[in-house]
Amino acid sequence: MSSTPERLLSVAPSPAFWIAGIAYAVATAALLGVLAGKASLRKYAIGIVVVAWLAHAADIGWRGTQHVHPAQSVREAIGLLGFILTSGYLLASLRYRLTLGGVVVMPVSLVLLLVARLSPAGDAPEDLSSLGRVHISLATLGVGIFALASALSAMYLVEERTLKKKKFDALAFKDKGTPLESLDRLAHRLIWVGFPIFTVALVLGAIWVSKLGLSLDRPEYPLAAVTWVAFAALLVVRQVYGWRGKRAAKLTLLGFGAALLVLAIYLVRRMGG
Amino acid sequence: MSELFVVGISWRTAPVAVREKLAFREEEVADTLVALTRGQPVAEALLISTCNRVEVYGVAKPGADATGPVRDFLVQQRSIKLADIGDALYEHRGSAAVRHVFRVASSLDSLVVGEAQILGQLKAAYGVATTAGTSGALLGRCLERAFGVAKRVRSETLIARGSANVSSVAVDLAGRVFGDLAGKSILVVGAGKMSRLAAKHLYASGALRIVVTNRSPEKAEVLAREIDGVARPWAELEQLLAEADVVISSTGAREPILTKALFKRVAKARKWKPIMVIDIAVPRDAEPAIGELDGVYLFDIDDLDKVVAQNLAERAKAADHAGKIVEHEAGQFEQWIKTQGVVPTIRAMRSHFTKVADAEVAKALDQLARKDHSPAQQREVVQRVVQLVVNKLLHAPTAALRAGEDAELRAAVLCDLFGLDPDAVVSDRESQAAMDDTAERPEPRKVAT
Numbered sequence: 001m002s003s004t005p006e007r008l009l010s011v012a013p014s015p016a017f018w019i020a021g022i023a024y025a026v027a028t029a030a031l032l033g034v035l036a037g038k039a040s041l042r043k044y045a046i047g048i049v050v051v052a053w054l055a056h057a058a059d060i061g062w063r064g065t066q067h068v069h070p071a072q073s074v075r076e077a078i079g080l081l082g083f084i085l086t087s088g089y090l091l092a093s094l095r096y097r098l099t100l101g102g103v104v105v106m107p108v109s110l111v112l113l114l115v116a117r118l119s120p121a122g123d124a125p126e127d128l129s130s131l132g133r134v135h136i137s138l139a140t141l142g143v144g145i146f147a148l149a150s151a152l153s154a155m156y157l158v159e160e161r162t163l164k165k166k167k168f169d170a171l172a173f174k175d176k177g178t179p180l181e182s183l184d185r186l187a188h189r190l191i192w193v194g195f196p197i198f199t200v201a202l203v204l205g206a207i208w209v210s211k212l213g214l215s216l217d218r219p220e221y222p223l224a225a226v227t228w229v230a231f232a233a234l235l236v237v238r239q240v241y242g243w244r245g246k247r248a249a250k251l252t253l254l255g256f257g258a259a260l261l262v263l264a265i266y267l268v269r270r271m272g273g
Numbered sequence: 274m275s276e277l278f279v280v281g282i283s284w285r286t287a288p289v290a291v292r293e294k295l296a297f298r299e300e301e302v303a304d305t306l307v308a309l310t311r312g313q314p315v316a317e318a319l320l321i322s323t324c325n326r327v328e329v330y331g332v333a334k335p336g337a338d339a340t341g342p343v344r345d346f347l348v349q350q351r352s353i354k355l356a357d358i359g360d361a362l363y364e365h366r367g368s369a370a371v372r373h374v375f376r377v378a379s380s381l382d383s384l385v386v387g388e389a390q391i392l393g394q395l396k397a398a399y400g401v402a403t404t405a406g407t408s409g410a411l412l413g414r415c416l417e418r419a420f421g422v423a424k425r426v427r428s429e430t431l432i433a434r435g436s437a438n439v440s441s442v443a444v445d446l447a448g449r450v451f452g453d454l455a456g457k458s459i460l461v462v463g464a465g466k467m468s469r470l471a472a473k474h475l476y477a478s479g480a481l482r483i484v485v486t487n488r489s490p491e492k493a494e495v496l497a498r499e500i501d502g503v504a505r506p507w508a509e510l511e512q513l514l515a516e517a518d519v520v521i522s523s524t525g526a527r528e529p530i531l532t533k534a535l536f537k538r539v540a541k542a543r544k545w546k547p548i549m550v551i552d553i554a555v556p557r558d559a560e561p562a563i564g565e566l567d568g569v570y571l572f573d574i575d576d577l578d579k580v581v582a583q584n585l586a587e588r589a590k591a592a593d594h595a596g597k598i599v600e601h602e603a604g605q606f607e608q609w610i611k612t613q614g615v616v617p618t619i620r621a622m623r624s625h626f627t628k629v630a631d632a633e634v635a636k637a638l639d640q641l642a643r644k645d646h647s648p649a650q651q652r653e654v655v656q657r658v659v660q661l662v663v664n665k666l667l668h669a670p671t672a673a674l675r676a677g678e679d680a681e682l683r684a685a686v687l688c689d690l691f692g693l694d695p696d697a698v699v700s701d702r703e704s705q706a707a708m709d710d711t712a713e714r715p716e717p718r719k720v721a722t
Binding site: 159164166168177179180181241243244 | 446564
């Protein structure tokens with residue numbers, strides 16, 4: 001095998017990566033400031049998120065020019081996942097006031113970006129076919145959408161608890177935030193969009209694995225199945241039994257937790273070589 | 274220079290029994306303003322009369338003291354004696370008046386700090402003054418700036434954050450669960466006065482319908498008519514709860530009527546769709562345990578009071594920051610007023626300079642038009658024009674500088690205005706030019722034509 005894939009995987013982070021990293025950190029601090037009552041910081045905070053998003057896009061684009069496909073490995077896909085998260089956050093911010101959501105999403109995007117760029121590159125996958133790339137791309141997109149739904153569900157749980165426990169002096173109460181019903185509805189819609197994408201990714205992944213003749217007793221497979229089952233169950237109980245609110249939010253987080261574990265296993269295995 | 278002033282009475286200085294004596298009806302304001310500006314030493318005036326204040330903002334005629342006559346005018350208009358309102362009338366002049374207007378517009382002088390109503394009232398009062406023709410350049414500028422300051426204060430501080438009364442807090446809490454109340458249904462349980470207020474507030478926020486139920490159907494009918502709702506029998510309570518999004522309860526029952534057992538059935542029937550219960554009855558109508566059920570949000574009167582107190586405390590904190598913004602803006606406005614004093618001088622200076630330059634340029638153009646000139650001759654004409662303009666403009670100041678007793682002071686002012694450094698080395702030619710009295714200089718040589 002030529003040394004090209006190794007070279008590609010070890011492409012150093014671009015200057016845009018550092019800008020994005022710093023902007024994510026500053027945006028988190030600014031959004032925390034808004035939550036703490038510095039209302040005038042809001043417009044700057046959103047501006048900084050836009051800077052982080054642009055820099056993140058530039059970094060992915062720059063890697064593209066270096067022949068590093070955003071879905072060529074789990075490591076790259078994690079970087080793309082962070083980008084999808086930030087994109088979704090910005091889109092939702094056009095309609096809703098998501099200060100608390102930003103405090104959740106920005107650090108997650110930052111961590112994903114850091115893991116994607118600074119973790120050891122590991123070995124190049126020698127057998128990454130187009131089927132593999134489509135599988136990784138769709139799985140990343142699906143998990144990205146689930147991640148957004150999970151961020152909204154986490155916000156729901158925090159806001160719901162604040163309201164139920166009547167913590168009127170909590171930061172989550174001081175910021176007017178997004179209404180519980182909107183958070184619940186938006187998360188549900190996202191799952192409706194993400195679920196078919198994730199399902200196709202799962203099927204393609206199964207075909208890919210069977211083509212490669214890999215063993216089926218790897219731990220990520222049942223975890224991926226748990227993710228799928230959790231979201232499928234969520235859609236069913238919501239539709240049939242009218243589940244919503246706290247129960248739906250918890251189930252969303254359970255499904256996403258399983259998806260995160262799958263990603264973590266892939267990443268650790270890649271780093272381990 | 275004309276001076277801004279404020280004369281008035283407010284909740285700070287007088288109870289309502291005194292304030293109402295001086296209050297003006299909306300339709301009286303325009304005529305009062307016209308009478309004020311015609312009969313008193315007042316050049317510009319605005320009158321604001323709300324439940325919490327009656328104030329005249331005005332500009333005195335040049336050199337006049339307007340506040341005394343305005344006090345007398347106000348009491349005469351209301352046919353009361355000055356003694357009737359005692360020391361309640363206050364006045365501010367100059368910078369204190371500017372600060373007061375800015376503070377009022379920013380709701381820092383309001384009974385409930387941060388309330389939004391006063392800004393609208395002030396804008397309306399300004400509109401009346403403008404229509405009546407009693408608002409001029411200075412007062413207009415002051416008010417426009419005050420509106421800008423109010424906007425800044427609202428956007429940069431938390432002064433308007435959080436509701437300041439129980440009904441608004443109920444709407445605010447409902448907004449946290451449902452967001453927009455459009456399409457939502459409100460159920461009023463009991464026909465108490467408090468529930469009427471809260472229901473009206475919620476209904477005004479866009480709720481779809483309002484249903485009233487009460488043990489006594491007659492009272493339910495009366496309340497339903499009053500708040501534009503529908504009365505339903507008490508026996509249907511469980512079904513009504515299943516259909517409602519927000520419940521306001523204020524019955525006179527001694528025992529809880531909204532029990533956990535009832536709400537378990539209701540929550541299931543609703544498929545755990547969120548429902549907010551605002552229990553403003555004492556003793557309480559709702560068992561606290563219903564708040565533990567999924568999708569049920571319960572708040573009692575103490576909760577609402579707690580939020581109001583907390584919001585007011587937040588506003589008081591924000592008022593400090595807002596006060597600094599007002600101070601800064603008032604300082605800038607005063608600076609602007611001061612510069613208005615020198616505007617005529619600046620205009621006269623520019624006009625004089627332009628006139629001198631235009632006259633010399635016209636002469637030169639005339640000269641050039643008479644026949645063809647070589648490039649060297651044209652250059653000479655241009656140089657001569659510039660020299661002539663400079664000489665003419667500097668003649669009077671130079672003469673005055675030499676003749677004046679306070680020559681040194683004038684020289685210092687000139688150095689300051691033109692950024693001159695007398696100690697700097699100047700060329701021989703410039704030194705010579707400076708020594709020559711322009712009046713004694715011969716006319717520059719004319720170009721041969």
